[in-house]
Amino acid sequence: MKILVPFDFSKSAEKALDYAIWHQRQFGGSIDVLHAISGIIATPEMPMILPDDMVINGAKDRLEEIIKIKRTENKLADETLQCQVLVGTPASSILLKEKSENYDLIIMGTHDKESLFDRILGSVSNTVVKLSNCPVLAVHSTSKADIKMEKILFVIDDVTHINTALDHFLEYNNKVKAKTDFVHFSKGDDNIDLQAEEILKKYYTINDLNFAFELKNIFSKDPIADISQLAVEGEYDMIAMVRDNEGLFFNYFRPSFSIKAIHHTLVPALIFKAKES
Template sequence: MYDRILLPTDGSDVAATATEAAISLATQFDAALDVICVRETDARSSDAEDDEFVAQGRRAMAAADERATEAGVETTTAVVDGGRHVHRAIVEYADDHEVDCIVMGTHGRSGVERFLLGSVAEQTLRHASVPVLTVHEDTVVESAFDAVVVPTDGSEFADAALNHAIDLSLATGAALHVVHVVDLGIVRGDVDVGTVLDSLEEAGRRGVDRAVDRAEAAGVSTVAASVLRGTPYRAILDYAGDRDIDCLVMGTHGRTGLQRNLLGSVTERVVRLSDVPVLALRGGQTRDERTAE
């Protein structure tokens, strides 16, 4: 499923957690690991600053290489010129080197400032043609996936995530949990709230039942289905925490722009707050599917 995994690193604490996650994933799939440091330069940076950043990146790559070698993972390291757009360099490297998955650290910050500024991980997630596994400083990384959650809402983004989660469960033997969240916040106005929620719950039930049928037809041995009520991102996080889930698989949008940043998305909130790794991928075709046409 994953033959080549990409790990961008900068020597930070969160990058160290990402290193552990990348090595764990590479070990599970007997995959090769590419460790890169992206040199970020702009008109304001000095040669001395660039040199120190590259030196720090090389130290981080050497540490990751040593740790991966101890785990028996084949590793390649490289310093990549990124200019002012680090995420573009990461995405281009992944495409040029036929990477199957990117593993990155991100931050658990919240607030309007964070939305406006974004982060390299989130920009990479929006533009990458392969899945991006994100962790933050407090993420618990398990040595194997025993249970995986995939939320579904019937969209193409959720559908792509479901397909990937099924493949992941088949490859690792993990139990697959399919959940749908009835968003209580969307019911407003002079309506019969109980009737509307019951209708939404029934529609969600039909959706998860279809997802379960697909998973079982594909050969997944253990599948659970749940329809939840609440704020979507919080309901998903609570479900994962209550059931010792090892990984969340979610679809995301490739949209950009101020409105999208201010509104955020369920996936991005989960990415920031999840205690376990989140594997996110864009809806539509993957790079391999596009290449095959």
């Protein structure tokens, strides 16, 4: 597995790096840690002002020291855990690297409090979730220190296209082998029947799948609150969701909403793209 970890030196980024190392142990592969330094945006009256060498070199030294410690603590080879500092806006730098180098997973931190700028234009994590080709695992700074994946809550509705995402999830979870609850949240009379048929067909036709699962249906007037409550009461280690612009969750689980749900529950969220590009 090829993992990209955007890193801004925050506690949530440090936790995301820990989750990346955990995944590398499960799946093998490599981890690239990326720190992007923004310049001042250019205007017709003012050219773009780039960070000077002192800022760039300071960030490189700081990041390399963190990576060196992580390599030593986890007995990782240099080529398994690498880092890079780029000049550019964080979201665009992350997305360009993800698309050019074909990563399998992005693991990044999320923040409790968004600035006014974030609320207007979208935070980095929201932008990456919305535009990335690969799945994104969003991790909170206070997510569990003892990382495990024993129980996963996979959230679906009756409209969102889960076919492609389900393939990716089954491949992922066949390695992790977490007990998975596929929970359908409905605002009306629809139920899980159509999605259940797809889940069962895939589960029983793909060779060597080996994890327990249940299918559940929940009527909900407030999916965010109910999912948050269920995640806590069910002691789930992760929530899985599908990003789609056509289903109920386009309204309730836009990237910003999915991140807000994780902020509230403190549970990491693995967010899949509904369809391939």
